[in-house]
Amino acid sequence: MRTYLIGIWMGAACLGGCAAHTETNATDSANLEASRRGPNISITFRPLNNLASADGSFFLGSFTVRNDSTVRLGSSGWQIYFSYYPRNFLKDGEGNAQYKQHLAEQGVRLRKAASGDYFVLEPLDNFVPIEPGRERVIEFLAVSWTIHKSDAPSGFHIVFPPSTEAWALSSSVQMDPSDPKQTKRVAGDVVPVQTASLRYEENAALKKLRLEPGDALLPRPQSVTYGEGQYRLGGARIEIEHARGLAKEAAFLRAALGDVLTGVIDARERTARTPAIRLVLDPSIAGGPEGYALSIDPRNGVEIRGADTAGVFYGIQTLRQLVPVEPGKKLTVELPALSMTDAPLFPYRGMALDVARHFHSKAALEKLLDLLALHKINKLHLHLTDDEGWRLEIPGIPELTSYGATRGFDANEQRQLHVALGSSNGLRTGDGIRGKARTEAEANGGESPAYQGFERATLNFAGQGSGHYTVRDFEEILAYAAERHIDVIPEIDMPGHARAAVRAMEHRYAKYAAVDPVKAGQYRLVDPKDTSKHTTVQGYTDNFINPCLPSSYAFLSKVVRELKARFDAVPGAKLTMIHGGGDELPSLQSNVWWQGSPLCKSTPETSSLTDLQLRDVFLAKWQRIITATGATMTGWDDVLHDGFQLEGFVPMPWQNVWGRGKEDFAYRYANRGNKVILSHATNLYLDMAYNKDPDEPGLYWANFVDERKTFEYQPFDLFALGTHDRMGNPFDPHAWDRKERLTAAGRANILGMAGLLWGENVKTDELIEYYTFPKILGVAERAWNRDTPAPAEMPAAWERFVNTLGQAALPRLDFYRAVDLHHELPRAQGVNYRVPLPGGKIEQGQLLANVRYPTLTIEYSTDGVTFAEYTGPVAVRGSVWLRTRTRNGHVSRVAKIE
Structure with a gap:
């Protein structure tokens, strides 16, 4: 088989001018390294001029194809596949007076290989072969711009027909941060590129402050009174006394103290000894649900009184933060004498994590859950489904994960979804791509990635495109979350962003069509005769489910029943909400959603409905399926953009990019009576790059978002943040005068806020931590702390916050270890938070x-x-x-x- 594949590779590569070399090349076949590495061809991507178009609609870039094999790369017989998110290429002849696409003149064609971000580069008859040891620069025009290395195309692999096997190619990106053509998006982009001197000036205003113990806590407590002296916690035996109903919280505290103290720790409802720590339920605690009072007395020890069990738990988390940060265990620790009361601003304090674009391990989720709980975040919204993957096992529909949770090279997608976002099965086998790097260091050019910025490995298949949570995995995640008073909110994104489900159900249909037609159509999601044409912002043309099919609702009902079963199986897990998606159906000005569906036209209920009305019919039915479980339906505020009313629906407004017209939508919904979860992209999208630096990974379409952006967020006065557009240009002070402000009644409808981590660039578990910390700490502060500083007070508050981070919060993360209640977690310590450059x-x-x-x-x-x-x-x-x-x-x- 190995010899056969080498022969196929050489024969295909030599088509178009190198037939005379076939015999010689056969004798040199060992040099091809095809047994492991395949053809030695590499790709370097360079953005050359983002200012090629005055309006930023396209830029000039190049691929340098380097042929270090022993045979020429000829004028036919090869195809190079890659992901390029979320870009597209101009057609030949398109452009402007100065720059036009001229791919055909260079002897190549760039086309979509499939729906989404999957492209192929292939030669035309006039392609001049690339000789061994030589390289070729291919210039192109692509939409938008490229200012960060993480924008680069990724996951390059080559195929030599008639072979159907792909070989990984090594790729890299080169950028010059001193060249304005590579760092400006448009001529009017005045956001400066990060430099050491710029950081020096920004940091100059920040001074080291002396912190009281309460200042070291994050989020900052509402009220703290300091006493005299300290309490020494520890010794040979430590007693925890807890009220009835607090056994789980006491067990958590026992496990947490066991990580820092060497003594025997015991927890019980009554103890004959004087307890070191007392846990008490006290509904009269000020502040309402989740409120607590903590006292530390040098003679009487520690007492935590909570308005409810969650309040006691958050008092425990505050106590954890008061323990001095030191590596290793101690016999005793000194705690400051104090008393405090505390309660949250919002009942919904969340983080959304996208595991659909790239899969992340159960261990990574559990570590994240513990970190969120430490900082009093109480909701984890899991984006489980999208175009690129379905991540949860659904008993009775195995194709959702056997097919829809896997990616690889499969030209017709008969066994799995195509490569997306530059990843398939990580660096492992089983995805139809041979010759990938064996380790992340190898994928990274020989150096182990630190994931403290852009890493070349993320272009070379590092990252899990395949994977899912089994029933057992998910129930264990729910149990882990419940122990930490975190509600998991599953998202099933419909009716768009549904390609993984659509393709999986078409795979199921093909499997059963000939043997069991009823089973084949049981969960089908599309009308096979639908001629409607649409293209989403991510480039997908086949990612909608059809609202006129009864099987669409049978599918959703089955999925939701199984979701509920997972929660019902876990004591303490509460299915409070299901997120139904509802976002990013493309504009009807240039797209058709379902008007080309014969099934929609032949069904009396839907035959006369417009696409917008069909969507509303779907959403109303989708909500009824969700609420039948007892859960509330939440979703993206796109659901309400066209005036649609969905009683009880909780929108998550996200599209507030300054100057685009939707800045006040969150307040509109709240003022008219909707409960609202603030999710604004300009300040709360954690996947946005920290700043404008080519080596800083992340997107930036909404803004650059660092921990200052999250910390300075104004939940009740959003317009105070809208001082500059995303290109750094100031707005007129009266720019927002006509926007709707939040009323007193509307303020009561703000349920809470969330930081959101989308996964397009979050390819490894380490990158979850890099993007999340310390940004999420600003979210935690704003969601919990009832005293939001006014804009004029923010500079002083920010200075105190960075001191809290530097002196307390980040050192805690340096030696952090998740609380291990069941002796099941690794002993590894530390969090890969973003370390700021000096x-x-x-x-x-x-x-x-x-x-x-x-x-x-x-x-x-x-x-x-x-x-x-x-x-x-x-x-x-x-x-x-x-x-x-x-x-x-x-x-x-x-x-x-x-």
Whole structure:
């Protein structure tokens, strides 16, 4: 088989001008490394000019195809596949007076390989072969712009027909951050590129502050009174006394203290000894549900009184944060004498995590749940389904995961979905792509990725496109969440964003059509004769389910019943909400949703309905299916954009990009009576890049979002944030005068807020932590703390917040370990939070440096290899390299100063 594949590769590659070399090439076949690595061809992507079009509608870029094999890459017989999200290429002849697409002149064609972000590069008859050891630059025009390396195409693989096997190609991206053509999106883009000197100026206003114990807590408590002295917790035996009904909370505290103290820890309702810690239920606690009071007395120990069990649990989390941060276990720890009362601003304090675009392990979810609970976040919204994957086992519909949860090279998608977002089955086999790197270090060009910024490995198949949670996995996740007072909110995104389900059910139909037609059509989601044409913003043309098919609703009913069964099987798990999606159906000005469906036209109920009316019929039925479980339906506010009323529906407004017209939609819904979960992309989308730096991964279509953006969020005065557009240009002070403001009645309808982590670029478990922390800590602060600083108060509040991060919150994450109630978790410590790059400049031969978070260590180097600690201005000559180091040894990316 190996010899046969090599022969196919050489014969195909030599078509179009190299037949005379076939015999020689056969004798050199070992040089092809096809037994493991396949053809030695690499691709380098470069953005050349984002300013090629005045309006930013397209940019000039290039692929450099390098042929380091022993045979030429000929004028036919090969196809290079890749993902490019969410871009498209101009057609030949399109462009402007200065730049036009001229692919055919270069002897190549770029076309969609399938729906979505999957493309193929292939030669035309006039393609001049690329000789061994040579390379070819292919220029192209693509829509939009590219200013970050994570924008680059990824997951390159080559096929040599008639072989149907693909081989991975190594790819990389090159960008010049000093070239405005590569860092500006349009001529009017004035957002500066991050530099050491820019960071130095930004950090200069931040001073190290002395923190009281309450200042070290995150979120910040409502009221703290300090006493005299300290209480020494620990010793050979530690007693926890708890009220009836608090056994689970006491067990959690026992496990948490067991990670830091060496003594025997016992928890019971009554103890003969004087307890070190008392847990009490007290409904009279001020602040209502989830409120608590914590007192630490040098003589009487610790008492936590909660308005309910959740209040006691959050008092425990505050106690956890008061324990000094040290590696390893101690016999005793010193706790400050104090008393405090605390209660949340919002009942919904959430994070949304997309596991559909890239799959993430159960262990990663459990670690995240524990971290969210530590910071008093009480909802995890799991985006379980999308075009690129279905991630939850549904008994009775195995095709959803056997097919819809797997990606790979399968030209006709007979066994699995196509490669998407540059990933398939990670670096493992089983996806039809041979020759992938064996390790992440190999995929990264030989260096293990630190995931402290862009990593080349993410272009070369690092990241799980395949995977799902079994029934047992999901129930264990629910149980883990319930122990931490977190509600899991599953999302089944419909009727768009449904390609994984649609294709899986078509696969099921084909499997059973000949043997059991009834079973084949039981859960079918599309009308096979539908001629409607649509293209979504992500490039999908086949991702809608049909609202006129009874089988569509049979499918959704089955899925929801199985969801409810998972929650019912787990004591303490509450199915409070199901997220029904409802977003991003493309504009009807240039798309048709279902008007081409004969089934819709032949069904009396739907025959005369417009596409918009068909969508509303679907959503109303979808809501009834969800609410039949006792859960509330939440979803994206797209559901309500056209004036549709859906009683009891809880919208999550997200499309507030400044200047696009939807800035006040959240307040409109709240004012008219809808409960609302604030989800604004400009400040709460955690997948947005931290800043404008080519090496900073993430999207930026809504804004650049760092922890300052989340911390300064104004839930009740959103327009205070709208000072600049996404290109950095200031708005007129009266820009929002005509927008609807939040009324007093509307304010009562703000259920809460969420930070949202979409998964297009979040390819590994480490990247969940990088994108999430410390941004989510700003979300936690704003969602819990009842005292939102006014805009004029924000500079001082921000200075205190960065001190809390640098002196307390991030050191806690350095040595953090999830609470292990059942002795099942790994002993690994630490969180891969984003370590900020230092600021710095050279002035009169002196290196001056600072960092955003006081107490983090700055290191410098004069050779780029050997680093020393920076403690103050130091004389330097020539170039200097800077980086930040944390207490557990993690380092930031390196910044160079000339």
